[in-house]
Amino acid sequence: MFVLHANWAGSALHLWGESVDMARGEKNTTRSPAHPWGTTPTDLAKTLDALGAGLGSGTPDTLRLLLPHLAGAQPQVLPSCKLAGLLGRVNDDTESLTLEPCAVPSVRVAAPHALDRLLKLRDAMAASHGMITAGHDLEWWYALADFSVNAVADQRVVPTVIQERGGSFRGQWRPWLNDSDTNESVSDLIASMPAVVRAVDGADGEAWPIVDGFLAAATDSLVRDSLVAEDYETSIEECDPAADPHVAWLSGLVRSTDAIRTGCGGAFDLLRSARGWLGLLDDARESRALSLGLRLEEPALDATDTGIDATWRVHFSLVDSETNETVIDASALFSRGDRRRRGAAQARDEELSGTLLQELARASRIWTELDDALEEECPTGIDLDTRRAYQFMREMRPVLLEAGFVVEIPAWWGESTSRINAHLLIDSPDELPPMGPPGGRGAALGGGLQSLVGYRWQVTLGSQIVSVDMLERLAANKAPLVRIGGQWIDLRPEDIESALRFLRGHPGGTMTLIEALRMANGIDGPPEALPVAGIQATGWVRQLVSDTAGSESFRLTEAPGAFKGTLRPYQLAGLSWLAFLDRLGLGGCLADDMGLGKTIQLIALLQHERAVTGGQSVGPTLLVTPMSVMGNWRRELQRFSPELRVHVQHGLDRPAGDRLRSAAESADVVLTTYAITVRDKDDLQDIPWRRVVLDEAQYIKNPPTKQTAAIRAIQSQSRIALTGTPVENRLAELWSILEFCCPGYLGSQPDFRRRFAVPIERNRDPKSGERLRHLVRPFVLRRLKTDRTVISDLPPLVEARQHITLSEEQTRLYEQVVKTMLQQVDQAEGIRRRGLILSALVKLKQICNHPAHFLGEAAPTVPAMDGKGSGAAAKSGSKKSGKRTAAATPAPTTDEAPDPLEAQDDLAGPVVLPPDALLPARSGKTQRLMEMLDEIVAAGDSALVFTQYRAMGHLLVAMIRQVLDVDALFLHGGTPQGRRDELVERFQRGDGTTPIFVLSLKAGGVGLNLTAANHVIHFDRWWNPAVENQATDRAFRIGQTRTVNVHKYVCTGTLEERIDQMIEQKTELAANIIGAGDAWLTELSTGQLKDLLALRRTGMEGGE
């Protein structure tokens, strides 16, 4: 594994890396002596070249950095957080860190190639999922690279002159950063610069020289390359740079070399006058108290006047630069001179008119029409004809605004109603397609995205529909601005052209829904120059594209009678939306925030369709879920819709072929996992599914995997995806999910990337984002807990159990421990019996948490009894965790203490976890936890994760880092007080850098105020609800403003579930349990013990 980093040092980009041979252990064998994870220069270049041709080229060099080290007599350098995550290292002891110099081999890429190399690296790394990973710092570098490309693409670059220490002068292209919004962006980039980027030894930790150096190099190389390619040099070839400073400057700007070809006296003068010129740009608004205001007044005309010969007037005024309020109109200022004003008032007026004239002169540099006004003695404004007024609004205004002037124009300008618009008119029947005749099978659904709809195009000017004839007349007129029906219309010649072309080419007819929706959002069809104002539809299409879809007013249905639950209003709206899409044969993605009840809405849909058909079967729904939540689904289906027939397609003895087919046909729901779907894909593809539903649909990854392909290949009448991640911000995920629900809707992957992903993610283009939101709106419903309509429905505290299915490895270990214990207990008595029971209990709880916890892999610092224990497990290196059996030596657990590891307060230094321990899939709980935390973090929420075990806490923190690549805070019994306060403070800051806080129940369950969290996860259970509630109250207390979701993890079929039920049902036994620790267990008979502890198989344990 190779982690790549970048630095800017000595006017060049340095690429360097950390490498580790995962199979062999933590350190690389070919490491450089200075850095335990360092690479050799050859390895570095080879690794980069393997990624793409030429990516490793450059000069081998040595980069000296100041990196965090573990303090000590011989400070030890720490791995980057990316590598630490990969290695499973958890370091929670900050006091012992020190910053020390460290030399790493690097590939030095000269400044002119820096941008190009970064962009190519990013593309190459996105395309390969190999052994090379980007360090977190690269994310920042990519943002900086995009910034420079955007500066060039948007013409936000300026030429400059630079004199170097040696005295020589050169020309340079650099981004213009001084406008206030750009300056803010640069501040953001500087403030977010990862510390390592400015940790170049000897550079004083300064950020600006790095940003400045890279941006200048990047923009200059990009601009210069294009000027050299277009041979701009020929335009100055005949001219003598020594005679003409313009030519001298250009000689340093348009050639491949940047030297300014003139004597140094001339170059010096050039530097000074260029400085004066560029300084005019910097003449920003902030620096002046008063700015010139230009107010365009439209002519007063009667309704029929076309306004072609009208006279407009621009009025001058002075405006307060801070508040934008007019201080005085020029006409008032000059007319005041007539009256007798004396002394201070007169002096003040003179000063004001001076300022006004100065500002006018400044503005006339941009807008030369003002020169005429300056010839007057008392300029109060200028008159413009319609053509020039149009030019003022369209061309001058944006530039004048940028230069800090205040420009006021009529409000209709820029409104879509004042331009030529195209409207797509779609006709569809009012009635939804019927749900299908009773009798079930083959119930007719709408044709989905392929439904044919009638359409026409309409071109409007303002509120008027215009014909081809009229457009032709307007085109002949060539007036850019006309008045039609008393309303001014911005008639761009290019708009008329495309409107004409368009109307002639698209007389109307029928097309598919997918075509219509894409066209209405300006994707296919009309050239982009002609704005598509949108869709005007009748019938069901109107409902589909209306803003109300999914809102509470969009309530097409009531909760089905047989549904054994209550739907909150927003859930009812969600059900309506699902049912509506379903009847049209359309798929959709329900992407509500976690905790809003996606499961219950989907179950209601299944019940609803039965109700509509009078209880007739409509064909089975295939419900694909991650293994960890399958049990939860089954439980919820049973609870809310007991009459639905569920077939669980899971386990080694699951049906295949015809047996599967008939099982499916006699079921309403077939519940299965992603893994089984791949394995049974041939059989599953043969079944005529009513619908396929994907839970945690983000599992459909991009680029497509075998799993994705298998799932997409399953034919069904409709497809629904459920996910809690904010899909609209994860564009690759959005595409994959919609490609499943609405195949073809977002276009091909490369097309989508070009049209949306790149503009939105790299160019921060708000228009593309808006277009995409519009496009997907009919098919993605996402409500947030913070939405006003939702929040009023939510109670402040929502508790839910997460029923977790054990993995195969967990199942085997669990059964083995129970079996051994029962045998031993039978033959033992007294204290020994008690000890055996207690130790088995601890083991079972650990197995429920994660096999690595039980096997001791999570705590390599605990000495192994027989020399084979933790170390052996750690070194086995097998990724096929399923093959692991209980034969591996379990780590010793002390007999009395319920948590031997929590007591180990002397764990010092970093804890290193072997790779296998970090596989979430080995445990249903950890797998579920990763899914949930991923959604929580993506939604910008934060969570507390409580566990009783410190070792498990370490394991979780390492896993979160590795799997989610998010930093998690960790507080346990051994955390010193000062550090504790610091952790709490960091978490409460809520700045999103540390959204996850893992706490040991004992150390973190009381006293702390952690209201920044709105999710509380009880990863393992304490049999005392009061203790758990106390822990929950860390987040659910005064100061909490959001709904707190409490998730209690319970492993299905295990003692966790049994005890949970007893407590829930307040049994007599439960009274004993609560507050009594685990002692009560030891008093049980062997039979009772067996009943309590033995695993109740549900057919859903791992075994795929």
Place this chain on the structure above:
Amino acid sequence: MTQLPDQSRQRQPENPRRVIGGFRFKRKGGIENFPWHADPLLRSILTAATPEAAEEGNRYAAAGQTATMIVSAGKVAASVQGRASRPYQLEFHFRTWTPQEWESIITALSTEAQYSARFLLDEMPPGVATLAQSLSLGAPLVPSKPGGKTTNDPRITCTCDGPQPCKHAVAAMHILVERLETEPLLLFTLRGMPPKQVIERIHERRTLSARGESHAHPLPTAASDHSLTPPLTSQMEDFWRPGRRLHDYAARPAHAHVPHALLRRLGASPIGGKFPLVGLLASIYDSVRTRGLRVRDGDPTNGA
């Protein structure tokens, strides 16, 4: 009315015509005790001139016969009223330092803060002459070889066509030297560069050596906002990840594209070149946008 020409004809052989408002040499100490930077100029011209010319020039100077004097880079143009009806036009052409020579003396002057400090007080430290000498420039700081030949410094031309230095030149030199006494930095002008520019260039050169470069573009305020970057030691726990503000940055909508916005804000070039710079920049900006959009949409650059 008719007498005037006669009078003038009568006076011509004896005294020069009187000039109203001419420059008059009225120094208390006479021609003695001029400071080091002015003295050689006067002394050398008095030596080089014939005794008659020297004496008469001295008289002319005291009588204020120098009607005008314009000092420009490397050149002093003066008109001196003699006995003829029109003033004589004379010019001193000083040897100017070449750009390379100026570069070397400015570099030398910038190494010591005292020079620009004294220059700002309008003083000429004696070290400058020594420095100029040590750099073996084409001419010393203070010119002292007046005459009519091209090798002279200054080379004198006068419409009197007499042998140089003529009395008019001697008269004008008195005035120039008197002015030099209070404005010693004029010497730089005589050598080809106005003192203001010398000071600026020294300043420029000093910032250049302090910062490594000097440039024409202003820097954004973000460049000097040190509050954005806490000390590295306070960031050890989060050493590798970009900070939260990267999200703020990503969420900030990009600048709306306004064609040629910066160029139009700049307006016409004040640089004074003849080449149509702004016009060429306009097509450059178009080319650059095309390329930028291509790279932005994923085409590789040709940089490698």
